[in-house]
Amino acid sequence: xxxxxxxxxxxxxxxxxxxxxxxxxxxxxxxxxxxxxxxxxxxxxxxxxxxxxxxxxxxxxxxxxxxxxxxxxxxxxxxxxxxxxxxxxxxxxxxxxxxxxxxxxxxxxxxxxx
Amino acid sequence: xxxxxxxxxxxxxxxxxxxxxxxxxxxxxxxxxxxxxxxxxxxxxxxxxxxxxxxxxxxxxxxxxxxxxxxxxxxxxxxxxxxxxxxxxxxxxxxxxxxxxxxxxxxxxxx
Numbered sequence: 001x002x003x004x005x006x007x008x009x010x011x012x013x014x015x016x017x018x019x020x021x022x023x024x025x026x027x028x029x030x031x032x033x034x035x036x037x038x039x040x041x042x043x044x045x046x047x048x049x050x051x052x053x054x055x056x057x058x059x060x061x062x063x064x065x066x067x068x069x070x071x072x073x074x075x076x077x078x079x080x081x082x083x084x085x086x087x088x089x090x091x092x093x094x095x096x097x098x099x100x101x102x103x104x105x106x107x108x109x110x111x112x113x114x
Numbered sequence: 115x116x117x118x119x120x121x122x123x124x125x126x127x128x129x130x131x132x133x134x135x136x137x138x139x140x141x142x143x144x145x146x147x148x149x150x151x152x153x154x155x156x157x158x159x160x161x162x163x164x165x166x167x168x169x170x171x172x173x174x175x176x177x178x179x180x181x182x183x184x185x186x187x188x189x190x191x192x193x194x195x196x197x198x199x200x201x202x203x204x205x206x207x208x209x210x211x212x213x214x215x216x217x218x219x220x221x222x223x224x225x
Contacts, residue, residue: 033212043157043201043215056212091156101147101162101205103213108156 004106006092012112018080021109023092024073033093033103034067034077043091049075061086082113116140116204118216125222126192134187134219136202144205146178146185147213152198157215160187160200189221197223 005024013019025032033048047057052069060067064083069075079086089110093103118138126132136146145164149157161169163178163185175188189196199218205211 035215042217045212045214048212098205098211099144101145101164101203101213102159103157105156105158 004092004094004104006090006106006109008109009107010110010112012114013082014114015083016081017113018078019082019086019111019113021077021090021092021111023075023077023106025075025092025094026104027073029094029096029104030072031095031098032069032075033095034075035091035093035105036088037091037108038088046077046090079111082111084113087111087113116206116214118202118204118214120200120202120216120219122217123220123222125224127224128192128194130192131188131190132192132221134189134200134202134221136185136187136216138183138185138202138204138216140183140204140206140214142206143180143183146176147203147205148174148176148187149201149203149215150198151201151218157201192223194223194225197221 007022030051034046035043037043046059047067049069067077089108091105091108093105095103120136147162148160151157161176168177173190178185199220201215201218203213203215
């Protein structure tokens with residue numbers, strides 16, 4: 001399996017622009033997670049899905065952030081409008097179960113908002 | 115909610131043994147995971163402890179004491195490539211039930 005695939009790997013945009021990050025989980029994994037990593041706040045859970053249904057979005061910072069999972073092989077995280085404080089590495093991860101504590105992370109999307 | 119504490123930095127020499135501690139507070143506890151992350155890379159899973167005791171996987175071992183809300187990652191025969199950040203993470207059954215990560219311990223292995 002190719003692992004979790006994220007795109008784009010790097011994104012530089014200007015404040016106010018819309019940003020869409022994409023993720024393809026490992027085939028057969030029922031759980032998909034979006035995490036954000038910054039020096040100040042570490043690795044934070046934003047939202048996770050189970051069987052394409054959002055289970056917990058309490059980590060989503062505000063209404064500017066939205067996430068969707070239209071099918072089992074694709075998810076998006078959208079920021080509109082983007083702000084400089086959104087600059088971070090956004091990781092997507094998937095797993096087949098919550099029982100083993102093992103998540104498979106993608107390589108991340110590094111977002112810079114100017 | 116949950117909170118995890120781990121040292122911010124640890125330095126050790128090649129060939130040595132190092133222990134990275136993690137204490138946690140959580141309302142309900144399923145297990146403790148450990149992840150490794152090299153600079154610019156993604157977190158990768160190392161181990162998971164749901165029960166008390168020591169789990170060994172090659173040069174890495176992980177320990178859990180549920181009664182003390184404490185665990186550690188033990189790295190033996192350190193190699194330069196072990197220089198990375200190490201995160202503990204808890205899964206609990208209140209609220210979110212997904213992994214919450216500690217702030218990470220940066221391990222620097224010196225020759």
